[in-house]
Amino acid sequence: MRERLKAKPSEVVCKYLFAPAILEDSKRSFKNMIKVNLAHVLMIKKQGIISVNDAKKLTSSLLTLQNKGHTAFELDPQLEDYYFNIEQYIISQVGLDVGGKIHTGRSRNDLHSTISRMNVRDSIIPMYSRMLELRSTLLKLASDHKETVLTGYTHMQPAQPITLAHYFAAIAEAVGRDYERLENAYKRLNYCTLGSGAFAGTSFNIDRHYTSLLLGFSGPIENSLDAVASRDYLLEISSGYATFGSTINRFANDLYIWTTDEFGFIEVDDSMAVCSSIMPQKKNPITLEHIKSKTSHLLSAYVSIFTCMKGIPYGHCRDLAAESIRLFWDASAQMEAILELLNATLKTMRIRQETMKSRANCNYSTVTELADELVRREGVSFRVAHQIVGEVVGNCIDSGLPATDITIDMVQAAVKDYTDQKFLWTQEHLNYVLEATNSVCNKLSLGSPAPEECQRMIDNSENRLVKDKETYRDLVNKLQQSYDKLYKEVNQINID
Template sequence: MGIREEWLKADGSSFPGKTYVECLLKPVFNDQRDYLFHAMFQVHRAHVLMLCDKGILSAADAKKILQAVEELSRCNHKELQYDPRYEDLFFMMEARMTEKIGTELAGNMHIARSRNDMGVAMYRIVLRERLLELIGKVLTLREVLLEVCEEHLETVMPAYTHTQPAQPTTLSHYLLAIHDVTERDTRRLWSAYHNVNRSPLGAAAITTTGFDICRDMVKESLGFAGTVENSYDAIAGADYLLETAAATIVLMTNMGRWIQDFLLFCTREFDAFRIADPYVQISSIMPQKRNPVSVEHSRSLASSAVADAQAVCTMIHNTPFGDIVDTEDDLQPHLYRAMDKSMRVLDLMSAVIRTMEVNRERLLQKAREGYITITELADAMVREKGIPFRTAHHIASQLAQKAYREGKELYDLSPEMIELVTKDVLGTKIALTHEELSRVSDPLYFIEVRKCPGGPSPAETKRMLEERKTRTSQDRRGWQEQHDALEEAERKLCRRVQEFIRGA
């Protein structure tokens, strides 16, 4: 017997071979069981009721089908195991329906429906629930950021460009910037949610059906906000997946950037943030260590979430414009994992930010170092001495270099040094008093005069903070309304099924 014959004898000579089962069918079955079981039965309920309402199924037949649907839906789906007699969970449940109500009724529940539109509907139901949960956690992070912002309107710190200390700002100004990025992430996630929350049911395989069905009736029963009107689009369109993946990628990429900042800020060298004890780990051999593992894992998980979401985009790329349910069987778990990891990152960082201690004195001291207020010295020369800006900038640069060579900070500069440098640059001396030098070297003054819209002045930051608190509250109310609407749609559908069974 040749190698080919020996292999086929062991693996099986007909579909599905053992290798196909172990590598594909069993993992796909487990994913369907874990993620789609509940959504499958919601779709059954809505579809059967619609068929009855439209007179396609009799009330008596619909009652028998729905009784079996309710009975099967109460089984402990976590205990279900792959059975080689059935291709997947869908066919296993259909076989169990057949055992209960017979082949004819079990088959009739699928009138005017295909695995295609049913599969996409289940994916959308599960995905909208996860998106809504993810948005809720993003809102929590925004709320936490605003809470901490309010405590640090006057907490001075250096702002960095090119990883170098650049100018003084406040911790509130910095955290508001993170909030504003996260607020835009919220908008992107809502956009994905609204495109996901549309019903494909009624598209059947790809061209609808000859039966007189009502797509809107099923849409409303399942709490969808709209219908994917074009039936080809309902089956072939995958941009709802891409948009969800892309929004997740942007969210985690944005978070990863400032998480990296946090890791630096809580080093002993920076000594700006102290992570609360529940979120640090002591070294097994070095008892002085306070390892910020919560932040480290957040950084790693954010990267992993991006990778899973990117896998979704890659898997859809160049997929033919048609039914991709089989591709989605492999694809969906990547998206679920990306969102699950994102939620873990959001939970961790919300806890870290809410409980961390801020070393205000250390941050203020760092804002007094490295000549980072010298922009204000140049500005003062323009405003008060009438010197052209580029000339003033050159003078400030020469002063910084001279101070560095002499081991001095800006607040150490004397009027004599100003006169010396201005004489070299301009050919004439410019005098600044000790009081003027003290003012332009003070990071608090630097911040206070920056009252332009969006600036770090405490008054301006307070204005921005109040606006963002209002918007976040509105977003939270909108989220709660959507959350309640989905729950009410599900309760209403289940209630109608029970009333139908009792009354039919």
């Protein structure tokens, strides 16, 4: 393979470039390397480029290697890459005259770019399943907590009461959008580059649609240059990972804050925590800390991929083919860890409903409802109502009183400073208006935290989730059907 070159690969090149890449491909690409070779052999046999007898020998050798596994032979970095190691193994089994035909009508460029897409496909499909599980977990929590009232925050200050269902349904919506982005990315990933050659195609009468079908792709990327030069699917998927990471970082940070003694809204299960080596009272929610931090690695991968593709030609080069994808695998591993850790944490955490409700009733988050009631019942402008309630709250805070201690006399005293109207309210009605559950249930607008409205949103999200699960199952089934067809046709050759 190195006839043009007068020297063997340098030890430095082998140590830092060839050997690590070959070892990684041996572990990651072995199964897909076999599939691509099998599909290519079937195709060139079908097209009359090689004989049926040669195809039998090649496919039989590939199946034997597949059964032995990726440790069947010793890897040699002097052969430059993993494919040449595979090819040399096949030649050693069937001879140069037959084994040398396996590479007819293709290049390593289209071979590796096809395997790259298959490897990425293999990594993202399980991520869909985990994201679907997360959405199910979130919607289950939302359904269970339509009556659980807690404080909603803006600027990290108590704002208005909502329900835990409202919060979890919001996160489920965001994760649903993240899922949609990654699902759409699959549609552009799942195209085959095999048969594009080095970049200019081939003069052999190959059938690219056939190999695409056998390998589970939607079809070939037609332009042979674009086929080997494109890695934009890495950018799109890693961008989707990073966007999902942003959603999860914010979510995990909320949960993390809620575990603090000052909030005390939730408690992670003992199995999700560690203790201190010195402080016996400690229970540290480490899964949330790792989840938050791991989301940063998703962004790092996107930046790495993006910068590897910056300032390079639109064609094949090792910046693109070898280096751009390197951190994608770490991003996939981080995504898996984030989803598994988050699902486990959510399913086992304890929610302190009474603490949530008590805080919402005491921390003045309900007083916007009082201002609204003044507008509705007394006909004052909202700005006047805002001034009245603001004065009441200021006086209470100065006196160290919680919202539950607001009296009708305090309200009447503030009213006199802004209007001549007389408000004939009872303490009972004031207490009703300031109660957090009533504040939530009184909400009428679309998308509000009222239990009925939350249920409607949960139902809509669950309907979308059902459809996404069906689409996911179809995707998995179609891929398996293609592989079944591949091996059925390979076996048929060896039977005939």
